[in-house]
Amino acid sequence: MAKARSHADIIDKKGYDTSRGGCIHCHMIHTGELQSLRKEGQRWSDKLLWYYPIPDAVGLEMDIDQMATIGAVKANSVAEQSGFLVGDRILKLAGQPLISIADLQWVVHNAEVPARLMAEVQRDGKVLSLALPLEPGWRRVQDFTWRNHIWYLRQHIAGFSAKPITLAERKKFGIEGNINAFRITSFPPSWVKNRNRVASEVLAKEDIILAVDDQSQPLRTESQFLAYLASRVAGEQVQLTVVRAGEKQTVHLTIQ
Numbered sequence: 001m002a003k004a005r006s007h008a009d010i011i012d013k014k015g016y017d018t019s020r021g022g023c024i025h026c027h028m029i030h031t032g033e034l035q036s037l038r039k040e041g042q043r044w045s046d047k048l049l050w051y052y053p054i055p056d057a058v059g060l061e062m063d064i065d066q067m068a069t070i071g072a073v074k075a076n077s078v079a080e081q082s083g084f085l086v087g088d089r090i091l092k093l094a095g096q097p098l099i100s101i102a103d104l105q106w107v108v109h110n111a112e113v114p115a116r117l118m119a120e121v122q123r124d125g126k127v128l129s130l131a132l133p134l135e136p137g138w139r140r141v142q143d144f145t146w147r148n149h150i151w152y153l154r155q156h157i158a159g160f161s162a163k164p165i166t167l168a169e170r171k172k173f174g175i176e177g178n179i180n181a182f183r184i185t186s187f188p189p190s191w192v193k194n195r196n197r198v199a200s201e202v203l204a205k206e207d208i209i210l211a212v213d214d215q216s217q218p219l220r221t222e223s224q225f226l227a228y229l230a231s232r233v234a235g236e237q238v239q240l241t242v243v244r245a246g247e248k249q250t251v252h253l254t255i256q
Helices: 028-039 101-110 150-158 167-172 198-202 222-230
Strands: 060-062 070-073 089-093 115-123 126-134 161-164 182-186 208-212 237-244 247-254
Touching (some): 150 161, 198 247, 208 222
Antiparallel strands (some): 089 115, 115 126, 161 182, 237 247
């Protein structure tokens, strides 16, 4: 009978724990990449934050039951303006044969920006050629808060979680116009290592954030808001205009 190996026996020659207890989930690898780049003082690109975007970023919703077939086209989207129609089967995009939604994601994720991706489309028995343009910032229409790296952004870099306020809240606080408006919902629990502790010192739960620095364009989603904070290197400060207990004030948050 083979002798049972102890936990220590499973440590490989380089000292890495290769047992199940030392498992690293595959989805954590990307967060590790972001952490490494930040430690080196490198800024993150949109490609790193909005990675492998869902096709609806360009206005396409694929039919999950039909191979590489368009199920819906969003009105006024890049896809609609490019001439894609419901029922089109995309044979190739930028020379890459498409079988699944993942293939489409792979192509658009790896495209240089700006780009003009040529598509071979089968429609009514004919093969057409369509061009799908990708302009700078095209990824930012999507929400990445469901992705794993959101934990790192909220807990470690920002030090808080915030949500865009509702229409009812805008009316309650008299917020009008095309401006930022986020409500602080929580701070990292004490057991989170290396959390940004400064946030809870200068901000309070239920604070309404109205402006970030001198941004002329509103940051409409939490993804865009956190991406802006993450664009600052560790140790830099951002100026936040907040409403607290009905009064407007300015605070300075140090980004970690």
